[in-house]
């Protein structure tokens with residue numbers, strides 16, 4: 001029997017500001033396992049891009065290798081895409097962003113792709129503040145190669161085959177905070193009410209935005225002794241705050257209660273609204289985020305939500321003070337200073 | 351909202367839009383799949399069990415199922431359900447051996463059926479296998495009622511009619527044809543245990559007060575009388591210029607018949623606007639295709655008769671005004687009246703019941719419009735051994751409604767004759783079976799593709815107009831029938847949700863092409879309908895609500911535009927969704943179903 005997704009859509013499907021329906025942001029039918037958390041994240045990406053009225057041709061999706069890295073095929077089929085070798089997506093993304101700063105860059109990776117083979121690449125993209133959203137679909141294992149423990153598997157977690165992980169885990173969120181990341185969030189594939197506004201906020205952030213999204217591998221890591229299963233994650237979730245993303249030019253309706261709520265304005269005028277704030281935590285204070293993260297870890301909680309944002313963030317191009325124009329559009333005449341100016345420059349080095 | 355009770359037989363029945371809309375609740379998707387599988391005989395029998403006249407209805411049914419068809423809500427046009435029924439009838443093999451046997455040994459009860467239309471014939475079919483001795487009275491020379499006297503042969507060939515009427519009459523029914531029953535009192539005095547009245551609505555509407563109406567006897571005819579006279583061969587010609595008054599299906603049959611009997615300029619004149627015409631859109635199209643103009647907003651003012659000879663009719667010009675409640679008034683526009691010439695006029699403005707032969711002192715009560723007082727569920731009259739059904743019970747409807755009445759009346763008659771309460775209605779027969787066969791593999795063709803409705807070919811117009819018995823529609827050939835059958839969405843294959851299995855992974859929500867599924871906190875229905883994955887404005891369609899899930903939310907599925915594609919079940923890792931075929935059958939007085947049919 002064939003396996004196709006019918007082309008019929010709900011006849012009353014609404015359109016966004018630029019006239020696209022949510023279906024216009026979909027991709028090919030997924031070939032991942034039924035129930036894979038990654039598919040839900042794809043769904044959240046589709047939803048976020050639809051709600052942000054992103055023109056599909058203005059977005060580039062990049063990924064490495066893994067089930068997670070396959071997902072760009074399953075969303076935004078009208079956008080640009082680059083599927084790199086294992087763990088090399090951050091470098092390709094950095095290069096692409098340097099060449100053309102006008103696109104929105106959406107990197108999708110796995111915990112294996114980022115925290116093992118790609119770790120060396122990942123950390124540099126963070127510290128260079130490459131202007132991109134970097135989603136790690138974190139299932140604590142190498143799903144594509146049948147579920148071996150990954151570097152984000154918790155100490156003592158048991159794999160489906162029964163092996164107990166003897167090593168401490170790498171927490172990508174903690175690492176990113178340490179490396180000076182300007183936007184750090186964590187979420188859960190099974191919680192779109194949190195994930196969608198987080199993705200929207202990340203897409204509006206000028207700089208590197210890490211979203212570590214716990215995403216259960218139903219096939220190899222959803223058993224009872226896993227700490228990345230649907231049940232375990234749901235039972236241990238703890239959020240820094242509930243999050244609302246209000247795009248610029250939209251009226252802000254929700255009341256603002258100091259102490260319980262906070263709102264962070266982004267450079268483009270959009271606003272992140274946070275409610276039910278965790279105590280002693282300020283989204284713009286890196287130290288409070290680090291402390292809060294440690295406290296949760298000790299209590300065995302999985303801390304989700306927006307953890308830290310630097311509203312003053314400047315992306316790599318600004319740090320490098322490049323011209324505002326996309327570099328790949330510069331012509332010879334833009335780049336050639338002319339004999340006279342070149343002589344002067346050379347003269348200055350004498 | 352409360353969790354949906356899927357054990358209620360009506361819940362999933364309602365999801366099968368076509369079957370639910372069908373007065374006889376024919377299992378439509380079931381027979382359509384059989385057609386796609388080229389199992390025409392079985393497809394025919396599924397129909398026959400339910401509607402008794404598949405070949406007739408496959409050509410003439412009013413098809414309330416089609417406007418209800420889900421395909422019409424997601425694509426332009428519904429599945430051609432009616433014409434597929436005909437495909438089954440046209441291509442079937444031997445069927446008599448699949449029909450229930452009639453016992454030689456009778457049960458000692460005698461039933462009289464007055465009128466030989468579809469209602470009475472259905473009662474006969476349902477009671478004969480139980481051993482009842484059945485006597486059918488009709489004033490025509492053959493059975494079939496208005497299917498024979500009214501529906502023209504170019505829509506329903508005599509051979510198709512005779513075949514299906516005979517399947518019933520051959521079940522040992524004693525026929526008393528050419529017999530008009532002129533006294534109910536006499537009938538009650540005979541030794542019948544129960545009497546069923548299926549005499550239809552035989553009186554054609556007239557315009558008795560219109561000036562000039564009685565100035566000539568010759569050329570002004572009542573539509574239904576004239577059609578009967580044509581059907582029985584008494585009338586074979588008509589004048590060149592014919593005016594047909596009325597906007598219903600009778601008017602359409604009259605005008606098309608007139609074209610075949612020599613009418614060259616046949617015009618239909620309707621007093622109200624087109625949009626209020628009662629005729630089915632396809633009947634109107636067929637008339638227009640035969641070069642018959644339809645003029646609207648023109649009520650007749652007077653017949654013009656000179657020297658005893660009909661000249662034509664004068665019409666007034668009006669416009670329709672509707673008030674807020676949609677009530678219509680026709681207001682004269684002040685334009686000059688219009689005179690239209692006519693050699694003959696056919697008045698086709700409705701039909702009434704008439705029971706001059708039922709004495710009013712027998713205990714059979716009559717209410718409004720001289721209609722008998724009949725129980726809507728049992729079809730029993732106020733005299734306990736007299737039952738009514740078909741057009742005779744609640745006024746003129748159509749064949750399939752008459753059949754549905756017949757089934758229920760047969761149940762009542764059987765209960766009554768066995769001394770049981772007629773309110774002891776049997777529950778419907780239902781069956782729910784998983785269709786899963788493997789990964790991506792279902793026992794039905796689950797993929798849904800965009801495909802517009804196929805058109806039924808017609809015979810050449812010039813040929814058709816020469817012969818009133820030549821059938822106009824040719825029916826689908828087998829390959830087209832297959833393609834049309836594949837448009838069916840299999841709405842009887844239900845999405846069945848098992849709350850205890852769901853791990854709330856959202857896979858079904860993400861895959862569903864038509865955004866039917868939502869996981870959310872529970873609320874009042876009106877509130878929920880606003881906040882689902884897609885707006886759920888069609889309140890005629892239910893929301894399927896699960897029990898509470900571990901996160902405290904519920905699963906809500908809007909049944910409205912579900913494609914029954916099965917993707918939710920394919921993407922669910924825990925088989926919390928399953929696709930299960932729901933067979934719903936109205937229980938009949940006698941078991942007609944034969945399992946070798948499927």
Ligand SMILES: Cc1cc2nc3c(=O)[nH]c(=O)nc-3n(C[C@H](O)[C@H](O)[C@H](O)COP(=O)(O)OP(=O)(O)OC[C@H]3O[C@@H](n4cnc5c(N)ncnc54)[C@H](O)[C@@H]3O)c2cc1C
Pocket residue numbers: 410411412464465466467468469470487488489490494495496497500501529530531532548549550551552574577599600603701707739740741742746747748749750752
């Ligand atoms: C012109 C026309 C076209 C139609 N086309 C369609 C169509 O395409 N599709 C559709 O679904 N429906 C159609 N109908 C309606 C349909 O024919 C009727 O609704 C249906 O036949 C009603 O069935 P019935 O069993 O109630 O009685 P009927 O079919 O009306 O049968 C009643 C029978 O009882 C006989 N009878 C009446 N009184 C007595 C008596 N006292 N003694 C003995 N016999 C008696 C009558 O002569 C008749 O034969 C049409 C009707 C008309 C008028």
Ligand SMILES: Cc1ncc(C[n+]2csc(CCOP(=O)(O)OP(=O)(O)O)c2C)c(N)n1
Pocket residue numbers: 065066067068069086109110111112113114117137139141142143144145150
């Ligand atoms: C250079 C290289 N080394 C190893 C592999 C084998 N390999 C494929 S996917 C994968 C791990 C993927 O894990 P992760 O990124 O967590 O993705 P998941 O499948 O879990 O979503 C590995 C080791 C490879 N494809 N290429």
Ligand code: SF4
Pocket residue numbers: 031032033035036037038067068139143144216217218219220
């Ligand atoms: S193996 Fe795991 S990660 Fe890969 S598709 Fe299947 S469930 Fe998802």
Ligand code: SF4
Pocket residue numbers: 845861862863864865866867907911912913914915916917918919
């Ligand atoms: S069968 Fe399931 S996936 Fe398909 S339309 Fe219906 S609810 Fe959606």
Ligand code: SF4
Pocket residue numbers: 035851852853854855856857858859918921922923924925926927
């Ligand atoms: S796919 Fe199955 S388990 Fe997942 S949310 Fe839907 S019903 Fe529940």
Ligand SMILES: [Mg+2]
Pocket residue numbers: 066068110111112137138139140141142143150
């Ligand atoms: Mg992984």
